[in-house]
Amino acid sequence: xxxxxxxxxxxxxxxxxxxxxxxxxxxxxxxxxxxxxxxxxxxxxxxxxxxxxxxxxxxxxxxxxxxxxxxxxxxxxxxxxxxxxxxxxxxxxxxxxxxxxxxxxxxxxxxxxxxxxxxxxxxxxxxxxxxxxxxxxxxxxxxxxxxxxxxxxxxxxxxxxxxxxxxxxxxxxxxxxxxxxxxxxxxxxxxxxxxxxxxxxxxxxxxxxxxxxxxxxxxxxxxxxxxxxxxxxxxxxxxxxxxxxxxxxxxxxxxxxxxxxxxxxxxxxxxxxxxxxxxxxxxxxxxxxxxxxxxxxxxxxxxxxxxxxxxxxxxxxxxxxxxxxxxxxxxxxxxxxxxxxxxxxxxxxxxxxxxxxxxxxxxxxxxxxxxxxxxxxxxxxxxxxxxxxxxxxxxxxxxxxxxxxxxxxxxxxxxxxxxxxxxxxxxxxxxxxxxxxxxxxxxxxxxxxxxxxxxxxxxxxxxxxxxxxxxxxxxxxxxxxxxxxxxxxxxxxxxxxxxxxxxxxxxxxxxxxxxxxxxxxxxxxxxxxxxxxxxxxxxxxxxxxxxxxxxxxxxxxxxxxxxxxxxxxx
Amino acid sequence: xxxxxxxxxxxxxxxxxxxxxxxxxxxxxxxxxxxxxxxxxxxxxxxxxxxxxxxxxxxxxxxxxxxxxxxxxxxxxxxxxxxxxxxxxxxxxxxxxxxxxxxxxxxxxxxxxxxxxxxxxxxxxxxxxxxxxxxxxxxxxxxxxxxxxxxxxxxxxxxxxxxxxxxxxxxxxxxxxxxxxxxxxxxxxxxxxxxxxxxxxxxxxxxxxxxxxxxxxxxxxxxxxxxxxxxxxxxxxxxxxxxxxxxxxxxxxxxxxxxxxxxxxxxxxxxxxxxxxxxxxxxxxxxxxxxxxxxxxxxxxxxxxxxxxxxxxxxxxxxxxxxxxxxxxxxxxxxxxxxxxxxxxxxxxxxxxxxxxxxxxxxxxxxxxxxxxxxxxxxxxxxxxxxxxxxxxxxxxxxxx
Numbered sequence: 001x002x003x004x005x006x007x008x009x010x011x012x013x014x015x016x017x018x019x020x021x022x023x024x025x026x027x028x029x030x031x032x033x034x035x036x037x038x039x040x041x042x043x044x045x046x047x048x049x050x051x052x053x054x055x056x057x058x059x060x061x062x063x064x065x066x067x068x069x070x071x072x073x074x075x076x077x078x079x080x081x082x083x084x085x086x087x088x089x090x091x092x093x094x095x096x097x098x099x100x101x102x103x104x105x106x107x108x109x110x111x112x113x114x115x116x117x118x119x120x121x122x123x124x125x126x127x128x129x130x131x132x133x134x135x136x137x138x139x140x141x142x143x144x145x146x147x148x149x150x151x152x153x154x155x156x157x158x159x160x161x162x163x164x165x166x167x168x169x170x171x172x173x174x175x176x177x178x179x180x181x182x183x184x185x186x187x188x189x190x191x192x193x194x195x196x197x198x199x200x201x202x203x204x205x206x207x208x209x210x211x212x213x214x215x216x217x218x219x220x221x222x223x224x225x226x227x228x229x230x231x232x233x234x235x236x237x238x239x240x241x242x243x244x245x246x247x248x249x250x251x252x253x254x255x256x257x258x259x260x261x262x263x264x265x266x267x268x269x270x271x272x273x274x275x276x277x278x279x280x281x282x283x284x285x286x287x288x289x290x291x292x293x294x295x296x297x298x299x300x301x302x303x304x305x306x307x308x309x310x311x312x313x314x315x316x317x318x319x320x321x322x323x324x325x326x327x328x329x330x331x332x333x334x335x336x337x338x339x340x341x342x343x344x345x346x347x348x349x350x351x352x353x354x355x356x357x358x359x360x361x362x363x364x365x366x367x368x369x370x371x372x373x374x375x376x377x378x379x380x381x382x383x384x385x386x387x388x389x390x391x392x393x394x395x396x397x398x399x400x401x402x403x404x405x406x407x408x409x410x411x412x413x414x415x416x417x418x419x420x421x422x423x424x425x426x427x428x429x430x431x432x433x434x435x436x437x438x439x440x441x442x443x444x445x446x447x448x449x450x451x452x453x454x455x456x457x458x459x460x461x462x463x464x465x466x467x468x469x470x471x472x473x474x475x476x477x478x479x480x481x482x483x484x485x486x487x488x489x490x491x492x493x494x495x496x497x498x499x500x501x502x503x504x505x506x507x508x509x510x511x512x513x514x515x516x517x518x519x520x521x522x523x524x525x526x527x528x529x530x531x532x533x534x535x536x537x538x539x540x541x542x543x544x545x546x547x548x549x550x551x552x553x554x555x556x557x558x559x560x561x562x563x564x565x566x567x568x569x570x
Numbered sequence: 571x572x573x574x575x576x577x578x579x580x581x582x583x584x585x586x587x588x589x590x591x592x593x594x595x596x597x598x599x600x601x602x603x604x605x606x607x608x609x610x611x612x613x614x615x616x617x618x619x620x621x622x623x624x625x626x627x628x629x630x631x632x633x634x635x636x637x638x639x640x641x642x643x644x645x646x647x648x649x650x651x652x653x654x655x656x657x658x659x660x661x662x663x664x665x666x667x668x669x670x671x672x673x674x675x676x677x678x679x680x681x682x683x684x685x686x687x688x689x690x691x692x693x694x695x696x697x698x699x700x701x702x703x704x705x706x707x708x709x710x711x712x713x714x715x716x717x718x719x720x721x722x723x724x725x726x727x728x729x730x731x732x733x734x735x736x737x738x739x740x741x742x743x744x745x746x747x748x749x750x751x752x753x754x755x756x757x758x759x760x761x762x763x764x765x766x767x768x769x770x771x772x773x774x775x776x777x778x779x780x781x782x783x784x785x786x787x788x789x790x791x792x793x794x795x796x797x798x799x800x801x802x803x804x805x806x807x808x809x810x811x812x813x814x815x816x817x818x819x820x821x822x823x824x825x826x827x828x829x830x831x832x833x834x835x836x837x838x839x840x841x842x843x844x845x846x847x848x849x850x851x852x853x854x855x856x857x858x859x860x861x862x863x864x865x866x867x868x869x870x871x872x873x874x875x876x877x878x879x880x881x882x883x884x885x886x887x888x889x890x891x892x893x894x895x896x897x898x899x900x901x902x903x904x905x906x907x908x909x910x911x912x913x914x915x916x917x918x919x920x921x922x923x924x925x926x927x928x929x930x931x932x933x934x935x936x937x938x939x940x941x942x943x944x945x946x947x948x949x950x951x952x953x954x955x956x957x958x959x960x961x962x963x964x965x966x967x968x969x970x971x
Binding site for chain 1: 587633634637817845846847849850852885886887888957958960962963964
């Protein structure tokens with residue numbers, strides 16, 4: 001891919017982010033503009049900020065990649081990511097805002113008046129934050145590799161450095177403006193190329209067969225296999241091979257592979273003729289683990305889909321960087337309006353990645369073999385349009401992708417660093433927010449360099465599963481159930497979130513490679529969320545004497561509109 | 571392989587955390603182990619157990635605190651069962667023989683009335699009941715009986731009577747300290763109430779005089795100013811809630827500045843830089859307006875030319891940072907320190923030290939005002955406000971928007 005346009009585009013996005021972050025609010029006003037100077041953030045601006053922070057690499061690159069590889073089943077991802085805000089709107093948004101809590105540990109303390117539960121919630125915030133940061137850094141590495149051929153780890157390091165520098169230097173002071181800017185940047189970066197791609201597709205005669213059938217090559221294409229993989233063929237396939245297939249070396253030889261499974265070594269070049277069906281790759285035996293989750297999905301598609309739906313629906317409310325943005329809303333009603341606007345903005349955005357995925361199935365089907373399916377969004381403009389126009393559109397998409405990494409990563413880093421400095425690191429005079437920032441980024445960066453590529457959207461799904469099994473019970477029961485006790489909340493978070501966390505760890509280590517156990521561990525939400533709720537309820541009922549003293553007053557504050565409360569007190 | 575390693579690392583993390591926690595839990599008794607003679611060791615153990623039982627009791631005698639401390643107290647006494655009661659009911663029964671609860675409560679009526687200790691046999695139908703005898707030691711605070719400590723044993727024991735008496739006295743001391751804590755909290759609350767909403771009487775006279783001067787020349791302006799005055803005083807005199815939001819406080823400052831500008835005209839210019847993210851932050855009522863008043867006073871004092879005041883509110887993670895800066899006469903830092911320490915009463919108003927006291931009381935000592943000043947170099951006051959603090963909620967809803 002031509003990097004002479006995309007590298008400046010990425011650099012421009014980074015510089016623009018830093019500038020908006022640092023100077024977005026450096027406009028001084030005189031007292032005559034007082035009402036302008038002290039205007040609270042409106043629901044629409046705040047919604048754009050929340051969306052900007054929320055739409056991560058998983059949304060920008062991952063969904064298209066998944067749709068490309070696995071077809072329309074994967075549309076549950078965008079549906080789930082969006083519908084999470086519906087649950088948030090119905091059960092959590094306004095009471096959470098009225099609780100006055102800035103972070104999730106704050107909420108735990110406000111509701112249960114317990115330092116122990118606060119610390120536990122802090123630990124889970126850090127865990128979820130790290131799990132969620134990991135795919136952002138990997139996505140950045142992938143993007144930079146596709147754009148410039150740089151080593152896989154470089155992109156992650158660049159994003160980590162930029163984020164740590166801006167956050168630690170206090171450059172995210174006007175975070176609402178930065179994130180809102182990022183949302184519109186991301187939307188533009190997907191929308192404009194998508195329009196051109198659709199036009200190109202129309203000009204091509206609007207072929208649509210690939211949406212139903214297995215993908216086929218539309219022209220002769222050379223595929224370089226990056227990771228050792230197994231090809232599963234339903235019918236014989238003729239292919240020109242340079243490299244090792246089934247243990248035998250070939251050099252530019254035409255080969256007719258019979259139906260069955262074939263082992264293809266790393267570095268092999270396969271040349272497919274026009275009209276060939278794209279074979280299904282199976283990476284289970286390989287060293288990487290990029291399709292380990294996909295394997296579970298193929299075995300038990302219904303279970304995997306429900307696991308995904310539950311995790312994304314209930315996990316959104318526990319994302320640390322999303323929750324802090326609600327504090328900016330001036331009151332509960334504004335928080336609700338903000339959530340409605342977020343639903344609109346995110347819904348709008350999520351129409352686009354499936355378009356890229358579907359077009360990718362048509363125009364870049366070989367990505368399923370190379371294991372770089374997440375790069376589909378980046379490659380399509382060049383592939384379909386080509387020339388200067390393709391390069392420029394490609395540069396725009398690349399810039400948008402970097403905006404996605406930067407915005408989500410900076411939001412997460414701030415949230416994690418905040419918890420680390422407040423609840424974990426020893427307080428020494430002025431708190432070490434900078435140290436917290438570095439620590440918040442170091443761990444996922446090291447992990448992303450160590451771990452190979454888990455598909456971006458899958459990795460995010462795991463973070464959602466942990467969040468759904470720990471924070472969803474805490475928030476929902478904390479807001480709606482007056483008999484919740486501190487030991488109940490702690491036990492529920494530990495059992496639900498802890499088991500989801502262990503399942504995630506086992507999946508990442510690739511422990512059970514297949515079978516029902518693998519599916520259970522790869523999609524833990526379906527059992528871990530009910531487990532979390534159940535533990536919380538049962539332990540709370542068993543320790544009924546420990547219901548915090550001011551519960552009735554606290555719940556009244558959560559649920560009564562602010563004006564009413566003022567009247568009651570007056 | 572690298573994937574496996576990473577997964578392993580993730581799996582080990584919770585184990586490490588659990589180990590750390592266990593280590594912290596057990597460190598106390600471990601560290602005492604190898605020190606001194608057996609007698610000294612026993613003394614250490616006893617003191618350690620006593621120190622563990624103390625913190626819950628410092629919150630007063632309730633079911634929750636009794637439950638937390640009863641186990642430690644029983645270890646201290648070495649009995650089979652220990653019971654703590656208040657005036658009306660058994661708060662906690664730790665150990666065996668819980669079926670004696672009602673009986674003990676009936677027998678407690680006397681000691682609770684007289685405040686004198688007592689020992690008695692327990693009547694029991696169960697043939698192998700482990701507790702047959704109980705000793706009652708009342709818990710008294712300021713000569714009032716708050717409750718009783720009951721230690722039960724299989725047979726009579728003079729040692730236990732003595733020990734129970736001593737432990738009860740120790741618990742009584744803790745409860746007295748709890749009482750002291752409570753009165754200190756009440757004192758702080760009363761102080762906050764006394765400190766709040768002290769708008770300077772000079773300001774009221776000056777404002778009314780300014781408004782009067784406009785009544786004939788510019789009636790419309792006078793009317794506007796009167797409305798500003800009304801808004802400001804309504805805010806200052808409001809009675810509900812000790813806390814407000816930054817947005818409301820800034821609006822009050824705006825009303826205040828409108829009145830001040832009417833008096834000083836072009837001599838005073840004010841610029842604002844406010845991050846919208848921090849407007850919902852809750853803070854003690856009227857704690858920024860005095861700072862602005864102070865800046866106005868210092869800015870215009872002893873000068874005939876212009877004064878510039880800059881008000882900044884920044885978002886800084888879990889805190890909001892409010893800075894109020896003027897380019898006026900400044901102040902001698904030594905004098906300022908003495909004023910803040912309460913050694914010298916300032917010439918006019920009680921602004922700075924009052925705000926400093928309230929911020930420290932609400933948020934803790936690390937959140938006092940930071941003031942940078944020197945003679946002739948202006949003054950810069952920085953206040954840090956945590957976005958969330960238990961017990962700090964603004965009453966009422968944000969205005970404007």
